[in-house]
Amino acid sequence: xxxxxxxxxxxxxxxxxxxxxxxxxxxxxxxxxxxxxxxxxxxxxxxxxxxxxxxxxxxxxxxxxxxxxxxxxxxxxxxxxxxxxxxxxxxxxxxxxxxxxxxxxxxxxxxxxxxxxxxxxxxxxxxxxxxxxxxxxxxxxxxxxxxxxxxxxxxxxxxxxxxxxxxxxxxxxxx
Ligand code: IMP
Numbered sequence: 001x002x003x004x005x006x007x008x009x010x011x012x013x014x015x016x017x018x019x020x021x022x023x024x025x026x027x028x029x030x031x032x033x034x035x036x037x038x039x040x041x042x043x044x045x046x047x048x049x050x051x052x053x054x055x056x057x058x059x060x061x062x063x064x065x066x067x068x069x070x071x072x073x074x075x076x077x078x079x080x081x082x083x084x085x086x087x088x089x090x091x092x093x094x095x096x097x098x099x100x101x102x103x104x105x106x107x108x109x110x111x112x113x114x115x116x117x118x119x120x121x122x123x124x125x126x127x128x129x130x131x132x133x134x135x136x137x138x139x140x141x142x143x144x145x146x147x148x149x150x151x152x153x154x155x156x157x158x159x160x161x162x163x164x165x166x167x168x169x170x171x172x173x174x175x
Contacts, residue, residue: 001159003171004173005161005162014069015049032056033058034054035086037050037113038090040081042156043158051096065079065080066081088117088118090119097109097123098127101129102132104134107121108172123137123138123141124140124141127142132148152168152171
């Protein structure tokens with residue numbers, strides 16, 4: 001695929017920010033058991049870097065959701081494609097997202113996981129597009145706020161591609 005991609009956030013900037021987020025999360029969860037939930041597929045790269053910066057007892061689990069269906073605009077409909085393997089009642093849970101765009105996915109995840117009675121539910125996203133917000137959702141930790149442009153790389157895709165770019169790139173030739 002021949003997209004025109006310009007670098008928005010470099011590898012170094014991402015790594016510095018991820019380390020800082022890891023420190024904040026360590027301060028919050030030190031001495032507690034933390035269940036870190038990776039929201040597939042976009043969060044895989046951020047998640048694997050972030051969990052290595054969190055210094056406490058940590059277990060991993062995975063949730064699959066889809067809302068874009070390969071397009072660049074959210075369909076507005078969030079679908080659970082893979083559920084957790086572990087019960088979360090009484091546990092300290094952290095949702096790790098790649099990007100909060102309209103907020104629909106995060107709001108859906110918060111609602112579904114809160115219904116399972118965790119001891120606490122926290123949220124972290126690498127990217128946040130405040131201008132794209134359609135529904136309110138609280139996010140505890142944000143890596144970077146970005147404009148309402150379509151981005152790829154560091155786990156984020158366009159039609160399944162570009163997840164392996166080490167930086168966040170802005171796509172300029174989408175129609
Ligand atoms: P939301 O439900 O609209 O907040 O969208 C959340 C999901 O849409 C994210 O987890 C991403 O998978 C996808 N998404 C939103 N914006 C982008 C983007 O700029 N590039 C790639 N994927 C995106």
